[in-house]
Each structure stands twice: as C-alpha cells, then as structure tokens.
Amino acid sequence: MGAALLQISGLTKTYNKRIILDNINMSVQEGTIVGLVGPNGVGKTTLMKCILELTPFSQGEIVVNGQTITARKKPKITEIGALIESPGLYTYLSGMDNIRLYTNDVDEALLERVITIFKMDHYIQKKVSGYSLGMRQKVGILQAIITGKKVVILDEPINGLDPQSVVDFRTIIQDLAATGVTFLISSHLISELERLADNLYILNNGGHLEAFDIRGGDANHWFELATTNNNKLLTELTQATISTHQAHGRVVVNLATEATTKTVFNIIAANHIEVTEIRQTDDDLEMQILDQMKRGK
Numbered sequence: 001m002g003a004a005l006l007q008i009s010g011l012t013k014t015y016n017k018r019i020i021l022d023n024i025n026m027s028v029q030e031g032t033i034v035g036l037v038g039p040n041g042v043g044k045t046t047l048m049k050c051i052l053e054l055t056p057f058s059q060g061e062i063v064v065n066g067q068t069i070t071a072r073k074k075p076k077i078t079e080i081g082a083l084i085e086s087p088g089l090y091t092y093l094s095g096m097d098n099i100r101l102y103t104n105d106v107d108e109a110l111l112e113r114v115i116t117i118f119k120m121d122h123y124i125q126k127k128v129s130g131y132s133l134g135m136r137q138k139v140g141i142l143q144a145i146i147t148g149k150k151v152v153i154l155d156e157p158i159n160g161l162d163p164q165s166v167v168d169f170r171t172i173i174q175d176l177a178a179t180g181v182t183f184l185i186s187s188h189l190i191s192e193l194e195r196l197a198d199n200l201y202i203l204n205n206g207g208h209l210e211a212f213d214i215r216g217g218d219a220n221h222w223f224e225l226a227t228t229n230n231n232k233l234l235t236e237l238t239q240a241t242i243s244t245h246q247a248h249g250r251v252v253v254n255l256a257t258e259a260t261t262k263t264v265f266n267i268i269a270a271n272h273i274e275v276t277e278i279r280q281t282d283d284d285l286e287m288q289i290l291d292q293m294k295r296g297k
C-alpha cells in the first residue's frame with residue numbers, strides 16, 4: 001500500500017440547484033479496490049463523472065495521481081481509464097477495432113490475457129452489431145483497463161455478465177490491483193462487491209457519502225430468530241429502535257453489542273414470546289449495508 005491515488009475533498013455537485021453530492025470525501029490508496037453502492041438515482045455515476053471531468057462541480061477538489069481538479073482547474077488527467085454507463089461502441093466495427101480506435105496505448109500482453117480469461121477469442125474480430133449485452137460489456141471493460149492506467153473507474157461493470165464471467169471479472173480486477181492499479185467500482189450487486197472490494201462506500205440520498213467497514217464492524221452479528229409471535233417482536237423491536245426486519249419467516253436482528261442482545265431478549269421475555277430457533281444469517285453484509293442505507297436516508 002502506498003499513497004492515495006485518488007483523493008476527493010469537500011466535493012459538492014448540484015443539478016438545477018438540487019444537491020446530488022454533498023461535501024464528499026474519499027481517499028483511495030494505490031492498489032486498492034473500492035466499491036461504491038447506493039440506491040438508484042442517488043449520484044454514483046455523477047460522482048464518477050466528476051472524477052472524469054465529464055460534468056462540472058461547484059466546490060471541492062479531486063486529486064488523481066497527483067493532478068488536481070477543482071471547479072476552475074481542469075487539467076487533462078492522464079492516468080485514468082473508465083467505463084461509464086454502457087460502453088459507447090461502433091456497432092459496424094469489430095470489438096478489436098473498437099479497442100484499437102479507443103486508444104493507441106494498448107498493453108498487448110494484458111489485452112491477450114483478458115481476451116483469453118473472458119473467452120472473447122471467437123467473437124472479438126466480429127462486428128459488435130452481433131454482440132449480446134454481456135459481450136459488449138466485456139469490450140467496455142477491456143477499453144477501461146487495457147491502457148494500463150493507474151486509476152480505473154468502472155460504473156456497473158458486472159451488468160449483463162453471466163456468473164462465470166463475473167468470477168472471471170473478479171480474477172482480472174484483483175490481479176491488476178495486485179500490480180498497483182487502483183479501482184473505483186459501482187454495483188448494485190453487494191455480495192459481489194463484498195468478494196471483490198477492499199473498501200466500500202455508501203452514497204445515500206441527499207448526497208452523503210459514508211465509508212463502510214467491509215472487513216470488520218458489525219460483521220457476523222445478524223441472527224434470524226424463529227419465534228411464536230414474529231409480528232409482536234418486530235413491533236416491539238422497532239419501537240425500541242433496534243434494527244430489524246423479517247426474512248424467511250423469521251425475525252432478523254443485529255446482536256452486535258451486549259446492550260442490544262440484552263434488550264432483545266428482555267423484550268422477548270417481557271412479551272412471553274418463545275424462540276424456537278436461532279441461526280446466524282449468511283447474508284450479513286448485505287443486511288448491514290441495506291440497514292446503513294436506510295439510516296442514511
């Protein structure tokens with residue numbers, strides 16, 4: 001781990017006087033993979049566009065590999081590759097021609113390796129007009145990473161990829177990160193980001209960005225309780241401002257602290273509810289992130 005390759009300080013962005021990004025701060029160290037999640041329309045793409053200078057912002061500063069962007073200062077950022085929204089490809093050209101047209105600066109060994117991993121050999125020389133969504137997406141990913149830039153921004157890169165390709169994508173990205181490439185990746189697939197990313201940020205409605213501790217914090221503290229009166233328990237827990245919801249016919253609750261655990265079981269006893277089964281949830285992180293998103297509203 002070295003210096004911060006991407007540093008965002010006090011970034012504020014509005015569209016028609018509506019605040020989309022509100023005093024955003026983010027620091028991404030060299031060789032790390034940062035995930036970005038948030039509800040639809042919250043501003044994830046807008047944040048990425050600010051970093052790529054595709055949209056102006058009113059306040060704050062973004063530093064990419066030592067080059068500083070402000071509301072007034074717009075340097076040509078050299079060390080950045082990106083896939084934003086869906087890849088803009090010329091459909092009458094082949095995937096390979098699209099890549100060659102996009103840049104002269106191709107890392108040939110990397111290109112060959114990614115084509116092999118993504119199993120693109122049989123179509124990369126054919127016209128894009130015959131490609132599926134996932135095939136186009138892979139060309140877009142290639143364009144973003146193939147020039148060997150130090151910082152790569154990928155907006156919903158897993159969209160349209162089949163399960164094997166998602167695994168292949170993870171291999172490609174983690175291998176590159178191990179060589180020092182720094183990634184900011186947005187996705188709605190939280191479970192995939194959990195596997196892929198080193199750090200996670202949540203962008204909430206109102207444009208507030210929060211760091212999420214992906215490897216620690218409340219992990220492994222979510223439990224599903226099968227009880228004789230789920231509705232009563234849900235109501236009582238909610239009244240006691242304890243995070244809870246129902247899943248698989250059980251009450252799901254976070255028992256991260258001793259105090260919460262005591263409160264939950266006191267509520268159960270006081271209401272004569274019987275617990276017939278307790279099991280740890282296997283989707284802890286997803287629950288926590290959704291919970292943090294709800295609280296961030």
Ligand SMILES: Nc1ncnc2c1ncn2[C@@H]1O[C@H](COP(=O)(O)OP(=O)(O)OP(=O)(O)O)[C@@H](O)[C@H]1O
Pocket residue numbers: 015016020038039040041042043044045046047
């Ligand atoms: N050019 C624009 N002019 C005005 N408003 C815009 C413009 N582009 C985006 N917005 C608004 O900014 C907000 C954030 O949009 P953005 O595309 O960044 O969201 P997102 O988090 O990437 O959403 P999704 O998860 O659905 O892709 C939305 O409310 C959108 O309507």
